[in-house]
Amino acid sequence: MLEAIILTIITAATPLLLAAIGELVAEKSGVLNLGVEGMMVMGAVAGFAVTVSTGSPLMGVVGGAVAGVLVSLIFAFVTLTLVANQVASGLALTLFGLGLSGLLGESFVGQPGIKLASLDIPGLTTLPVVGKIVFGQDILVYLSFAAVFGVAWFLNRTRAGLILRAVGDNHASAHALGYSVIGVRYLAVMFGGAMAGLGGAYMSIAYTPLWVENMTAGRGWIALALVVFASWMPWRAVIGAYLFGAVTVLQFHAQALGIGFPPQFLSMLPYLATVIVLVAISGNRRATLFNTPSSLGKSFVPDR
Amino acid sequence: MKKLALLAGTALALAVGAVSGASAADKLKACWVYTGPIGDFGYSYQHDQGRLAVEKELGDKVETAYVENVAEGPDAERVFERFAREGCGIVFGTSFGFMDPELKVAKKFPDVKFEHATGYKSAPNMGLYNARFYEGRYILGQIAAKESKKALAGYIVSFPIPEVVMGINAFMLGAQSINPDFKIKIVWVNSWFDPGKEADAAKALFDQGADIVVQHTDSTAAIQVAEERGLKGFGQSSDMIKFAPKAQMSAIVDDWGPHYIKSVKAVLDGTWKAGDVWEGIKDGTVHMADYANMSDETKKLAEETEAKIVGGWNPFTGPIADQDGKERYAAGVVAPDGDLLGMNWYVKGVDDKLPQ
Numbered sequence: 001m002l003e004a005i006i007l008t009i010i011t012a013a014t015p016l017l018l019a020a021i022g023e024l025v026a027e028k029s030g031v032l033n034l035g036v037e038g039m040m041v042m043g044a045v046a047g048f049a050v051t052v053s054t055g056s057p058l059m060g061v062v063g064g065a066v067a068g069v070l071v072s073l074i075f076a077f078v079t080l081t082l083v084a085n086q087v088a089s090g091l092a093l094t095l096f097g098l099g100l101s102g103l104l105g106e107s108f109v110g111q112p113g114i115k116l117a118s119l120d121i122p123g124l125t126t127l128p129v130v131g132k133i134v135f136g137q138d139i140l141v142y143l144s145f146a147a148v149f150g151v152a153w154f155l156n157r158t159r160a161g162l163i164l165r166a167v168g169d170n171h172a173s174a175h176a177l178g179y180s181v182i183g184v185r186y187l188a189v190m191f192g193g194a195m196a197g198l199g200g201a202y203m204s205i206a207y208t209p210l211w212v213e214n215m216t217a218g219r220g221w222i223a224l225a226l227v228v229f230a231s232w233m234p235w236r237a238v239i240g241a242y243l244f245g246a247v248t249v250l251q252f253h254a255q256a257l258g259i260g261f262p263p264q265f266l267s268m269l270p271y272l273a274t275v276i277v278l279v280a281i282s283g284n285r286r287a288t289l290f291n292t293p294s295s296l297g298k299s300f301v302p303d304r
Numbered sequence: 305m306k307k308l309a310l311l312a313g314t315a316l317a318l319a320v321g322a323v324s325g326a327s328a329a330d331k332l333k334a335c336w337v338y339t340g341p342i343g344d345f346g347y348s349y350q351h352d353q354g355r356l357a358v359e360k361e362l363g364d365k366v367e368t369a370y371v372e373n374v375a376e377g378p379d380a381e382r383v384f385e386r387f388a389r390e391g392c393g394i395v396f397g398t399s400f401g402f403m404d405p406e407l408k409v410a411k412k413f414p415d416v417k418f419e420h421a422t423g424y425k426s427a428p429n430m431g432l433y434n435a436r437f438y439e440g441r442y443i444l445g446q447i448a449a450k451e452s453k454k455a456l457a458g459y460i461v462s463f464p465i466p467e468v469v470m471g472i473n474a475f476m477l478g479a480q481s482i483n484p485d486f487k488i489k490i491v492w493v494n495s496w497f498d499p500g501k502e503a504d505a506a507k508a509l510f511d512q513g514a515d516i517v518v519q520h521t522d523s524t525a526a527i528q529v530a531e532e533r534g535l536k537g538f539g540q541s542s543d544m545i546k547f548a549p550k551a552q553m554s555a556i557v558d559d560w561g562p563h564y565i566k567s568v569k570a571v572l573d574g575t576w577k578a579g580d581v582w583e584g585i586k587d588g589t590v591h592m593a594d595y596a597n598m599s600d601e602t603k604k605l606a607e608e609t610e611a612k613i614v615g616g617w618n619p620f621t622g623p624i625a626d627q628d629g630k631e632r633y634a635a636g637v638v639a640p641d642g643d644l645l646g647m648n649w650y651v652k653g654v655d656d657k658l659p660q
């Protein structure tokens with residue numbers, strides 16, 4: 001039972017984690033992209049379409065990431081090159097993604113998908129209790145954790161990561177030092193797009209192998225909230241995503257057990273729990289302020 | 305955030321609707337308001353199939369328009385009002401939650417005809433239509449009780465509205481007619497449409513011992529979980545056998561086409577009156593997907609029950625007692641339609657507490 005619950009939690013948390021870690025990098029570079037939902041849903045439709053067309057879920061994963069990048073490039077061009085307002089452009093990107101994915105996906109509605117295979121290592125996957133949890137996941141689950149470690153390492157331990165943070169904290173200074181603010185931000189936004197696309201592809205290939213319009217059902221917004229929840233620290237995003245996933249799944253179990261709580265209250269719990277933890281961990285205001293990218297959401301125009 | 309997403313969805317839907325509603329003045333314009341995306345392969349999809357049937361049947365005498373993804377509640381008012389102003393001759397509100405906003409707009413535009421699905425409030429220019437899905441759910445209950453090895457089904461539901469409660473009760477009455485001790489576990493996902501949550505709910509129910517899953521939500525996610533686990537379930541709104549060739553035992557399929565054609569024709573002929581139609585298996589509005597993945601005996605039973613319902617028998621025929629054991633309908637008494645449409649109590653044997 002516990003094993004089954006944990007497996008369900010992993011499935012519920014992975015798309016959130018993938019999208020959140022991508023957005024975290026974009027925000028660290030100073031770009032607030034509210035289009036995560038749009039990029040996710042494009043990743044979902046592309047992932048599903050490529051999977052069904054090629055018969056290979058792995059190709060679908062690649063397709064989802066590529067779609068995410070392509071959509072994010074629209075956002076990058078509009079906000080970075082044309083210097084449009086990031087908030088408005090991000091919202092527009094979500095609307096655009098939801099609409100376009102519905103249009104592109106029309107012929108895929110009602111078609112069964114192919115599920116992404118899970119790892120199966122003889123001897124390890126069959127271990128009691130931890131076997132399936134540690135060694136029996138699909139590639140995107142491992143990728144989500146690799147991304148967390150990779151991003152944490154990149155941001156805190158590499159020169160390139162330092163430059164990215166500098167761009168996000170003070171774009172004028174970074175520019176004065178000779179770094180390409182726009183170039184760095186393009187790359188960060190594209191990374192965010194790729195990860196959101198993977199999160200979406202996870203929905204349509206691994207979580208529920210099907211395509212229907214709006215199937216991400218607001219998870220892009222949750223991922224956005226998780227970045228703030230994580231106060232821009234990658235490992236905290238893991239906590240946020242898994243906390244959210246765990247409460248979501250556990251409240252279903254609580255309902256099925258018939259504990260008699262109003263289900264509306266239980267449905268609210270994941271959000272409530274996230275808010276409570278957010279308040280608790282932001283007690284240290286200085287640390288939070290320190291982590292917030294100071295140039296977040298501000299447009300940059302090179303003066304020369 | 306969720307609200308924002310809904311708003312965004314509505315705005316988008318408005319744009320989509322505007323495109324599909326390019327007009328020519330001499331035709332009758334028939335308009336539909338859907339709560340989900342037409343690509344949900346469930347409830348809204350089936351309504352849209354009905355709209356397409358109207359186009360096919362009446363050809364160039366009508367033009368149709370629709371808005372999808374409209375949030376239930378006060379927000380829907382704008383969509384109905386826009387349709388009324390844009391010259392729609394008849395507007396169909398396809399979801400329970402549109403009831404009050406649609407009624408409000410109907411009163412404001414007495415010359416426009418409205419029809420509302422699955423609700424109970426009407427006006428001289430706002431008729432009601434509904435499908436007797438509970439007939440199908442009674443059959444599903446019988447199948448579940450016959451086929452479940454654990455005498456336990458998991459039931460995934462959206463919101464505690466009469467339509468849903470009626471479905472749960474009909475399912476239980478069907479199951480109890482086979483096995484009086486049959487139990488269900490109920491999980492509310494508080495959404496008509498979130499495949500991820502539906503899958504999570506199905507997993508939770510199976511993990512807690514159910515071997516059959518029933519859903520009153522729209523996507524194929526739950527039945528796919530059943531397929532993956534080698535367990536059984538039922539499709540919802542459309543035939544989902546392609547998604548679960550080994551798991552789907554049957555599905556309640558909505559077929560709104562005949563009703564829509566009838567209504568639109570009546571408007572064209574000038575004979576339309578605000579009616580209150582509630583059609584079921586007999587009329588073809590509700591039909592059962594092929595009985596599959598079950599024993600021949602169960603299949604025969606299901607077919608017999610279906611024939612009995614077509615013959616005019618109502619599953620809500622007494623004796624029916626509620627959760628507390630109080631008799632609601634004495635032996636032989638058929639629950640009046642009004643009671644069913646406002647149903648807010650569980651029949652005996654449901655262990656859940658009805659959320660208010």
